[in-house]
Amino acid sequence: MWKSNRTPVRTENAPPPAPFLSQAIIAGEMVYCSGQVGVNPTTGKMVEGSVQERTKQILRNLSAVLEAAGSSIHDVVKVNIFLADMGDFASVNEIYDSFFKDPKPARTCVAVKTLPLGTDVEIECTGVLAKGSSAKARL
Numbered sequence: 853m854w855k856s857n858r859t860p861v862r863t864e865n866a867p868p869p870a871p872f873l874s875q876a877i878i879a880g881e882m883v884y885c886s887g888q889v890g891v892n893p894t895t896g897k898m899v900e901g902s903v904q905e906r907t908k909q910i911l912r913n914l915s916a917v918l919e920a921a922g923s924s925i926h927d928v929v930k931v932n933i934f935l936a937d938m939g940d941f942a943s944v945n946e947i948y949d950s951f952f953k954d955p956k957p958a959r960t961c962v963a964v965k966t967l968p969l970g971t972d973v974e975i976e977c978t979g980v981l982a983k984g985s986s987a988k989a990r991l
Contacts, residue, residue: 863920866913867891875917878981883921887934887976888913889968903940903972907947910975915951923979925951930978933961937972944973 861876861883862869869875869886876885890899890906891913899909915925931952933944941961957977967974 861917861921863916865893865916865920867893867896876921878921881981883918883923883927883979883981885914885917885977885979887932887968887974888917889971889974891969898969898971903943904947906971906973907944907975910973911947911951914975914977918977918979921979922981924982925979926953927979927982928952928957928977929980931957931959932976933959934964934967934974935961935972936964936967938963940972 857879859878860874861878863875866875866888873886876883878884888910890909891897892899892909893913893916899906911925918924918927931948933948935941935944944961
């Protein structure tokens with residue numbers, strides 16, 4: 853009998869995923885996080901204010917998912933950022949820089965026409981599992 857080598861990750865410390873996706877999937881030594889938008893997991897509502905406030909919430913959400921998987925924001929190797937307006941590039945970078953230390957992950961940033969829930973920023977990332985780690989909140 854074939855057994856999948858993919859393990860879903862779920863944590864209450866990040867917004868619940870839509871029924872058609874997982875917060876993250878562990879495959880081998882890698883953690884593939886779904887895109888996050890600036891939803892506060894406690895209220896279930898989009899963070900109001902600036903693109904920087906939503907970027908902070910997104911990176912907190914991704915940190916929670918990574919930690920649940922047995923990884924951390926410091927173990928991220930690739931980040932993809934989606935902006936509704938490239939005019940927000942510098943503002944997002946300011947917050948991004950405060951979360952990611954050297955060496956910075958590889959990164960892509962693109963402008964898109966629209967994003968889920970009408971937000972202005974979405975971020976996804978891929979990280980490596982910490983040596984000897986075990987997920988706290990895998991399904």
